[in-house]
Amino acid sequence: MSDFGAAPDDAGDPRRAEIPLRQAAYEGIETLLKSGELKPGQLVSQRELVKLTGLTLGAVREAIPRLEAEGLLQTVPQRGLMVPSLDIAFVRDAYQLRRVLEMSALPDAVERMSDEAIGELIRWHRDLRARAEKGGDREAARAAEELQRRDxxxxxxxxxxxxxxxxxxxxxxxxxxxxxxxxxxxxxxSYNALRVIDEHLAILEPLARRDAEAMAAGLARHIDNSLAIALGGST
Incomplete structure (x- = not known):
């Protein structure tokens, strides 16, 4: 079972010393895309990716075909690599796919996820909520960063x-x-963290009770709210 507490956006992950350089380069570029350091429509050279990831040119070159196959980078002749531009139609389609995948997985999560893993997630969210509420603006900002990494x-x-x-x-x-x-x-x-925490708890608490119907309702609301915000709605 995966550790949901891991922070996959951490480019300084010590695992990089233990995995093939090609995989390390892929993960490094993936992190740049997820963090927004590489933006849609941006042109970037292989040598720039070497500097940004801290890995070798050979490793970056080996990682590029996979990134292209997944639609995360595009080769532009005579210009280098480009981060693809993604429009509103794509966002709608992507959220529909997200809904299908997560809803399809829900019965397996209800059946297979351990009480310990669910309980840890619930405790983490409740503790984070308490910190965000009582700790002032700086603590609320820290809580938002932690939630962003774990979401x-x-x-x-x-x-x-x-x-x-x-x-x-x-x-x-x-x-x-x-x-x-x-x-x-x-x-x-820090302005929307409490809402996101509450939406997560509305998924996790029914999961702890093995209540698939209530979990599905909470998950659907969470995805719908995220889509509305992604399309320009209020947070």
């Missing part, structure tokens, strides 16, 4: 309960593209 990891963890690696990979790439397209709109901030 997509939790959702990917639900899909991982299916044991279907293809579904997990499709979800992961779709999530990256959503963040590339609308990162500034769906980012967790």
């Amino acid at each position: 997509w990891t939790m959702h990917e963890g639900f899909v991982a309960m299916t044991g279907n690696r293809l579904m997990v990979n499709i979800f992961r790439v779709t999530a990256i593209k959503i963040r590339m397209a609308v990162q500034s709109r769906i980012r967790v901030t």
Whole structure:
């Protein structure tokens, strides 16, 4: 079972010393895309990616075909690589796919996810909520950053309960593209962190009771709210 507390956006992950350079380069570029450091429509050279990832040119070159196959980078002849531009129609389609994947995974999460893992997630969210409420603006900002790192990891963890690696990979790439397209709109901030925490708890608490219907309702509301915000609605 995956550790939902991991922070996949951490480019300084010590695992990089233990994995193939090609995979490390892929993960480094993935992090740049998820964080918004590489933006839709931006042109970037292989040598710039070397500087940004801190890895070798050979490793970056080996990672590029996979990134292209997943639609995360495009080769532009005579100009280098481009981060693809993603429009509103894509955002709608991506959220529809996200809904299908997460809802399909829900029965497996209800059946397979351990009480310990669910309880840890609930405690973490409740503790974070208390900190955000009582700690002032600086603590609220820290809480938002922690929630931002953990948010997509939790959702990917639900899909991982299916044991279907293809579904997990499709979800992961779709999530990256959503963040590339609308990162500034769906980012967790000190102003919306409490809402996101409450929406997560409305998913996790029914999961703890093994109440699939209530969990599905909470998950649907959470995805719908995220889509509305991604399309320009109020946070």
